[in-house]
Amino acid sequence: MRNTEQKSVILEVLQTHKDHPTADQLYSEVRERLPKISLGTVYRNLEKLSSSGVIMKLELGGNQKRFDPNPMDHYHFRCITCSSIEDLPQDLKVDLPDINSETRSNRVILGTTLEYYGYCEECAANKILN
Amino acid sequence: MRNTEQKSVILEVLQTHKDHPTADQLYSEVRERLPKISLGTVYRNLEKLSSSGVIMKLELGGNQKRFDPNPMDHYHFRCITCSSIEDLPQDLKVDLPDINSETRSNRVILGTTLEYYGYCEECAANKILN
DNA sequence: AATATACTAGTAATAGTTATCATTAAGGAG
DNA sequence: CTCCTTAATGATAACTATTACTAGTATATT
Known part of the structure; x- marks a missing residue:
């Protein structure tokens, strides 16, 4: 897993959250710091971060997955x-x-x-x- | 809630299940008895049946909702x-x-x-x- | 039997997510 | 430090699950 600026900004932004944002919420917040980032990159990195145990992907009821900075x-x-x-x-x-x-x-x-x-x-x- | 043939066939087919089929699994099984039924009708009736407590809609992990004949x-x-x-x-x-x-x-x-x-x-x- | 209207089939639309692909940039080897 | 392999990116298309729309149909109440 390579260390990119996108990945660390996504993680930093998620870690400021006390709630459990969706991928598109994170996307719009991250874009304030990295205006050219694409939604796919956000999804890809959230997936990597959660499968490596740094964050947690929540699959609860409802139709959107949410992300929890606390693994x-x-x-x-x-x-x-x-x-x-x-x-x-x-x-x-x-x-x-x-x-x-x-x-x-x-x-x-x-x-x-x-x-x-x-x-x-x-x-x-x-x-x-x- | 009106009693239609579609609704009762959907319920009957679901009730033969010991597992927890998805809407499209039920759709393809129901179509063997009602070849002209549409997928939207299956979704609509599953929604009604579960909101009236006859069956249960499962929103667990994964990307598809599943239906449980046991409410x-x-x-x-x-x-x-x-x-x-x-x-x-x-x-x-x-x-x-x-x-x-x-x-x-x-x-x-x-x-x-x-x-x-x-x-x-x-x-x-x-x-x-x- | 007449009628009001909930329900249907067929289809289009939407939302959320994943895949594709040419280009870029980590980061290890020399 | 420069080269080079390849993981990661941005842009976009594709895909999957579900919901919405609409003209026509069928239920069940009067």
Whole structure:
């Protein structure tokens, strides 16, 4: 993996985020620093950075993938109204059962995704008003 | 919601499945019985059936949504190699923490998605052979 | 049987992402 | 430092999954 300016700017921009931007959000922010960068480059680098464990690609509900600067294992809440994604505290660990022994199977379990969904605080408040 | 032949055939075909087909898989199966049906009709009816709670739409990792004839809450395992999705036993219940009290928030939690991912038994066996 | 309208087939449009390809630029070897 | 291999880039096309549109059809209520 070669070190390019594009890659490091993409990473820097993502790391300023406390939320979980989509590829096109990052694209428009990165373009302020690198106006000639192309969307494909953003996708390509996000893919490399996540497959090498520097960042995390989130495949939760909804139609867009999102990117998380924090590659450590943690859970998320997703708002089905505004599509925002919130981190749940990293020390929140749920004791998940060993499904292989439960089902007598020999799968290789690489990880788990736990997602809560509903209305975020803001959208919930708005719903009451309307 | 009106009762059409298309809708009931789509539901019947889905209910013969023990796995979790995609919309286009169902489309090609349904077409054997209703050769003139269109893909849009399949999507439309799957949407109605899932929003009325008869079936379940799965938005897990990967790029295609899948449909589950069983609308009861249960968890899934997803194979990242062959993209298949397996049901975990319905009596497997994990005690999930109340994230609102944990984070002092007033979100409205409508549900949770718990997904295990990795290599299914078959793909795991194949990997060892190669 | 008449009627209002939800649903359909066929098709176009959209959104998100990936592939292609000629050109550029990392970064290791000499 | 210069050369050279090749990974990465920008620009664009292609692709995949899904949704929208519309004239015509069929359901189910009156």
